[in-house]
Amino acid sequence: MKLRNETVMVTGCAGFIGSHLTDGLLREGNEVIGVDDLSAGKMEFLKDALSHDDFRFVRLDLLREELADVMDGVDVVFHMAANPDVRQGPKNTRTHFDQNITVTFNVLEAMREKGVKGICFPSTSTVYGEAAVIPTPENYGPLMPISIYGGTKLSCEAMISSYAHTFEMEAILYRFANVVGSRSTHNVLHDFVRKLRQDPTKLEILGADPGTNKSYIHISECISAMLAAARAGARPVEAYNIGSYDRLNVRGIADIVVAEMGLKNVRYDWTGGVRGGVGWVGDVRDMLLGLDKLKSIGWEPKLNSAASMQRAVREILASGH
Numbered sequence: 001m002k003l004r005n006e007t008v009m010v011t012g013c014a015g016f017i018g019s020h021l022t023d024g025l026l027r028e029g030n031e032v033i034g035v036d037d038l039s040a041g042k043m044e045f046l047k048d049a050l051s052h053d054d055f056r057f058v059r060l061d062l063l064r065e066e067l068a069d070v071m072d073g074v075d076v077v078f079h080m081a082a083n084p085d086v087r088q089g090p091k092n093t094r095t096h097f098d099q100n101i102t103v104t105f106n107v108l109e110a111m112r113e114k115g116v117k118g119i120c121f122p123s124t125s126t127v128y129g130e131a132a133v134i135p136t137p138e139n140y141g142p143l144m145p146i147s148i149y150g151g152t153k154l155s156c157e158a159m160i161s162s163y164a165h166t167f168e169m170e171a172i173l174y175r176f177a178n179v180v181g182s183r184s185t186h187n188v189l190h191d192f193v194r195k196l197r198q199d200p201t202k203l204e205i206l207g208a209d210p211g212t213n214k215s216y217i218h219i220s221e222c223i224s225a226m227l228a229a230a231r232a233g234a235r236p237v238e239a240y241n242i243g244s245y246d247r248l249n250v251r252g253i254a255d256i257v258v259a260e261m262g263l264k265n266v267r268y269d270w271t272g273g274v275r276g277g278v279g280w281v282g283d284v285r286d287m288l289l290g291l292d293k294l295k296s297i298g299w300e301p302k303l304n305s306a307a308s309m310q311r312a313v314r315e316i317l318a319s320g321h
């Protein structure tokens with residue numbers, strides 16, 4: 001995939017990662033057709049893109065409406081639209097099935113109909129489940145997700161691989177660590193900032209002290225790694241882990257948020273969590289991704305998890321959200 005002077009479709013373009021990706025693709029001289037139903041995304045995230053002649057926004061529900069009609073001339077699809085909320089899994093099993101599996105099938109079918117040959121797909125570290133090997137490499141197996149979200153994303157990976165082989169497509173699968181930064185709307189940072197704005201003396205934290213231990217990557221580095229991996233190409237399918245080289249536990253995240261908000265003597269109230277201390281059912285305890293494959297194509301993260309988190313907190317506080 002060249003991703004220069006190409007026509008690229010971004011589904012979920014008004015979301016956190018999709019809007020940053022749209023900006024990045026426009027900067028690199030591509031024409032972008034952005035698709036979103038605005039169920040979670042926000043038009044304000046597309047402010048820069050909308051001022052660009054090479055951007056076109058299409059409001060469309062990928063579950064219920066026909067995508068092929070707007071796919072003419074597209075070279076590559078970045079299919080970012082999904083229900084990304086792991087916690088919703090046990091409460092509403094249908095949502096993940098519809099929004100992840102059925103919607104991905106709809107996108108692949110539209111691509112097949114229009115002869116579109118490139119797809120880039122945001123999968124997740126949660127496809128590894130509770131991995132026995134840490135850092136976990138892309139060829140780790142068997143893949144046994146512990147959340148409905150992870151299970152549906154792994155199903156999407158399998159469907160995309162089968163379409164790529166059957167219909168001569170090129171597919172890049174990104175297995176993201178936790179991505180943080182401006183325009184994010186639903187993660188631990190927002191939860192902490194919101195609670196501390198309400199009561200700066202104490203912080204309720206889901207789980208048992210010191211909480212899960214996971215790798216975090218800043219959105220700027222995530223977009224740069226996504227473009228690098230796509231440009232490295234696939235014959236016909238490649239999976240890439242995208243994360244940083246280390247981990248941060250929940251106590252460490254709380255300490256960063258408290259410090260960045262200029263607070264002192266905040267009492268941490270741990271809820272104790274579920275299933276031996278994780279925040280919610282399906283929450284992975286320990287996650288660090290092997291980055292040798294990214295390194296082999298010349299890409300490495302510059303920020304560690306704490307620095308990514310610190311930058312993200314500053315951006316979120318500055319945005320006023």
Ligand SMILES: NC(=O)c1ccc[n+]([C@@H]2O[C@H](COP(=O)([O-])OP(=O)(O)OC[C@H]3O[C@@H](n4cnc5c(N)ncnc54)[C@H](O)[C@@H]3O)[C@@H](O)[C@H]2O)c1
Nearest residue numbers: 012014015016017037039040041062081082084122176179
């Ligand atoms: N944020 C992370 O840390 C992370 C980690 C791993 C994987 N991912 C994946 O990356 C992708 C983007 O995640 P995000 O954090 O930016 O989420 P997000 O919720 O901010 O973005 C998803 C976008 O898709 C849109 N959308 C949802 N259903 C749609 C539908 N039926 N039709 C059209 N648009 C629809 C939403 O309105 C939203 O703008 C998702 O596929 C997610 O699973 C994210």
